Amino acid sequence: MELASKKRKRMGKTTFICSSLLVLAALFYLSPFYWMISTAFKVQEDIISSPVHLVPPRLTLFHMLNVFTEYGGLKSLLDSLIIASIVTAICIIVGSFAAYSLARFRTGGKNLAFWILSNRMLPPMAFVLPFFILFKNWGLIDTHRGLILAYLTFDLPFATWILRSFFYKIPTELDESAMIDGASYITILFRIIIPLAGPGIAATAVLCFVFSWNEFLFAFLLTRGGVRTIPVLIPMLYGGHDILYGEVSAISMVATIPMIVLVIFFHRYLVTGLSLGAVKE
């Protein structure tokens, strides 16, 4: 009896320590978001006041509207949306065929699959130099097409590799029996593999979209203002002469919320996606 109560006491103490540590962790991970959101809704005088207002004394939608009407927020959202959607569509379509071939026929063996994935890990800074010259010669600077091509360098290897691991999990008996019934490879891919890998394909699409949506280096160096994705707009507003902390926080918040919502829906696949398939759940 005495032992049990002692144990319970010890457990209570550990739980208390664990909970306090978790509260600290939550503070570290969440308070930066709080600061961005509160800055977006603060009145300008309260943003640039000293001492700093940790809690906004007044709230306003001024910056939120201003960034869309005066600073091209809407066009940036559209540019980001167009580019990310097209890149995602290409990656899923082209990637599905390749993934099917890699998963079912071991085309090119392990080496081809590895080579495809390795492209995902190469440093973009190494491609952006030749892209800058080549795109200039081909008239691709400052176009949606140019950025779409650039984004394929990281999203296509990623999509192919991840889809391959999802397709691999589908039992081969299904395609074999379809084959006996005389189904062609393309029928098997579209009628069996793709429907069965539905959630995995959706998760891959979401991650491809997020990677394109968030990309900065290519978007920054291969455009001149005609095409301006949100990650390019943010440093422009932040680094200028005027203090546009409210506007830049507002547009960052608007750009971030959809990504977070998508990821909450697909968090089950986040481990596989972010670890490039090395860790499976």
Place this chain on the structure above:
Amino acid sequence: MEKKKLISWLYVIPVIVILISLIIFPLLYSLYLSFTQWDMTSFGAKPHFIGIGNFAQIFTDRRFFYDLGRTAVVVIGALIVETLLGFGVALLLNRKFKGRGILLAAFLMPVMVSEVTAGLIWGLIFDATFGPLNQIIAILHLAKKPIVWLVDHPLLSVIIADIWQWSPFIMLITMAGLQALPSTPYEAAMLDGASGWQILKFITLPLITPILGVAVVLRSMDLIKMFGKIYMLTKGGPGTASETITYYIYLQAFSFWNLPYAAALSFILLAIVTFFITYFFKMITVEE
């Protein structure tokens, strides 16, 4: 049988063609550039071949070696904290309690933010005059005068922003690893009356190390490639205080307009990253 082979190659060929034209071909062009000299500031000038001059120059470029060192500091510094923090929080979350799912989802939010937004958020926090951090420090009487974070501690500021954004990734991977652990060794250890610390040290850690290794290799590569956060927070400065190799290549190409030299430098970067890629492939298991 022949038809099967033909079709299977037909399906992968689009990916191969795209990757060759978008990656291999540009890299070959970049390799050619790295053997040339090109005065891009004068109109109409063409690159002309000079041999290995650019590569030879790297060896006498002190700034490059300082940047190499700084890159190592960023990678090692951020990795140590990210691993400890991510692993620690994962252990805390690895028990049943109410709201665990919500908490995990909340902790993962920084991962989905673009590096530019992460830079912005921390830029606002570190802001010397309008930032909350100095205000909190003043309230708690931790420092006598305001700290100009991005000037006094530029590298540390960049590292902190990265820890905030990417330690949840280590957390996520560790959690997945912990869930996949077999329960038998734990039951045996409990029976033998092992303490929590002993269980952690002799069972959990050895079992989780391989998975943690993969995460560390992936993080190292991303840290070497980091660009947006540095651009947002410090632009490599003050002076060169927070300049990494990636940032130096950017400056050589797009600020000093010495693209051939930047191309030569980028091949050093490629070599370093390739080393990590080979290591990554050695660590992972692939279904075959």
